[in-house]
Amino acid sequence: MEIKVGQNILAANDAVAADNRAAFGRSIFAVNLMSSPGAGKTTLLERTIDYLKDRLSLAVIEGDIATSFDADRIRRHGTTAVQINTGGGCHLDAQMVQRALCALDLTDLHLLLIENVGNLVCPAEFDLGEAAKIALVSVTEGDDKPLKYPALFRDARVFLINKIDLLPYTDCDLHRLRSAALSINPGLTVFEVSCRSGAGLQDWFSWLEGETHRWRGRDE
Amino acid sequence: MHELSITESLLKIALAAGEKGGAVRITSIRIVVGDLTQVDPESVQFYLDVLAKGTIAEGALLAAERRPLRAACRDCGREFGVAEFQFVCPHCNSGDTAIVSGRELYIDSIEVEGTEDLACGT
Numbered sequence: 001m002e003i004k005v006g007q008n009i010l011a012a013n014d015a016v017a018a019d020n021r022a023a024f025g026r027s028i029f030a031v032n033l034m035s036s037p038g039a040g041k042t043t044l045l046e047r048t049i050d051y052l053k054d055r056l057s058l059a060v061i062e063g064d065i066a067t068s069f070d071a072d073r074i075r076r077h078g079t080t081a082v083q084i085n086t087g088g089g090c091h092l093d094a095q096m097v098q099r100a101l102c103a104l105d106l107t108d109l110h111l112l113l114i115e116n117v118g119n120l121v122c123p124a125e126f127d128l129g130e131a132a133k134i135a136l137v138s139v140t141e142g143d144d145k146p147l148k149y150p151a152l153f154r155d156a157r158v159f160l161i162n163k164i165d166l167l168p169y170t171d172c173d174l175h176r177l178r179s180a181a182l183s184i185n186p187g188l189t190v191f192e193v194s195c196r197s198g199a200g201l202q203d204w205f206s207w208l209e210g211e212t213h214r215w216r217g218r219d220e
Numbered sequence: 221m222h223e224l225s226i227t228e229s230l231l232k233i234a235l236a237a238g239e240k241g242g243a244v245r246i247t248s249i250r251i252v253v254g255d256l257t258q259v260d261p262e263s264v265q266f267y268l269d270v271l272a273k274g275t276i277a278e279g280a281l282l283a284a285e286r287r288p289l290r291a292a293c294r295d296c297g298r299e300f301g302v303a304e305f306q307f308v309c310p311h312c313n314s315g316d317t318a319i320v321s322g323r324e325l326y327i328d329s330i331e332v333e334g335t336e337d338l339a340c341g342t
């Protein structure tokens with residue numbers, strides 16, 4: 001005998017993500033930063049915090065399988081960081097973020113930066129309640145990444161290409177990398193940056209600051 | 221690897237549906253997976269074999285149906301099949317397109333044996 005079910009498998013996650021989204025409302029701009037291990041997520045956040053911490057009130061949620069290294073790095077930049085250890089899990093889910101929110105003071109917070117677990121596949125399937133997904137790829141990973149992991153690029157608002165200081169030592173074709181991502185998602189905003197030299201970062205900072213104000217209904 | 225948490229959710233939904241329908245055994249679970257959804261059915265089956273032990277879904281087989289990736293253009297209104305993840309409209313070259321199918325991940329139905337089926341069998 002057949003029983004019709006017709007239920008989204010991730011419905012439970014999506015319901016908690018909706019709760020998170022409601023908790024953020026239009027007062028907190030939450031971003032979900034995703035990349036392969038070592039592409040430079042934490043370094044980007046350190047740079048971003050240094051620039052934005054006197055301009056906005058911000059906090060960080062750090063997803064990691066087992067350590068608190070990344071949260072410790074963030075705290076050294078004078079920002080609140082909550083560590084989530086997934087205990088082997090390859091991605092953050094909405095419930096983990098919900099628990100982390102209990103440890104944060106959400107009043108007067110403008111911007112919440114969430115570093116997902118280093119992985120281009122699994123995190124893309126789990127809505128956390130964020131306002132924007134950010135995909136980050138470093139040039140040393142090769143220019144075929146968007147087409148190998150299209151779901152992340154389809155859902156992202158921003159594509160950050162990091163480590164451009166290393167371009168002379170790689171065979172990465174920046175144009176190919178960029179156009180592959182744009183064919184998957186023509187609406188992507190692309191930034192080419194180096195968290196080492198600082199090249200291109202100002203444009204990213206301005207975007208993030210501007211979008212945070214826009215989300216909160218203020219034009220600067 | 222995220223197939224573990226996906227299988228946990230899937231099993232919870234299947235068991236609830238089975239129990240509500242008075243099933244004593246769930247023999248198969250039919251899921252629909254879009255071509256852009258990154259879930260490996262073989263890996264789900266592997267976790268299902270482990271997680272379903274001791275439940276009415278023990279030994280249940282997973283049947284996965286794929287859905288092709290299709291998009292609709294917001295400018296010219298036409299629908300098209302998305303080949304090689306090229307989301308630009310092939311008719312008018314617009315980049316403003318929306319996914320119509322290919323991002324699915326849901327349980328369509330379960331195949332069960334109810335109390336009556338068992339009574340007939342014995």
Ligand SMILES: Nc1nc2c(ncn2[C@@H]2O[C@H](COP(=O)(O)OP(=O)(O)OP(=O)(O)O)[C@@H](O)[C@H]2O)c(=O)[nH]1
Binds near residue numbers: 043070162195
């Ligand atoms: N040359 C160069 N190195 C960089 C750049 N950005 C980050 N790195 C280095 O790359 C390494 C990894 O950076 P992280 O910021 O820890 O990367 P991550 O993505 O947070 O890594 P996981 O959290 O482990 O997934 C570090 O040694 C950084 O110093 C860059 O723009 N250029």
Ligand SMILES: [Mg+2]
Binds near residue numbers: 041070
């Ligand atoms: Mg990190």
Ligand SMILES: [Zn+2]
Binds near residue numbers: 298313314
């Ligand atoms: Zn069109």
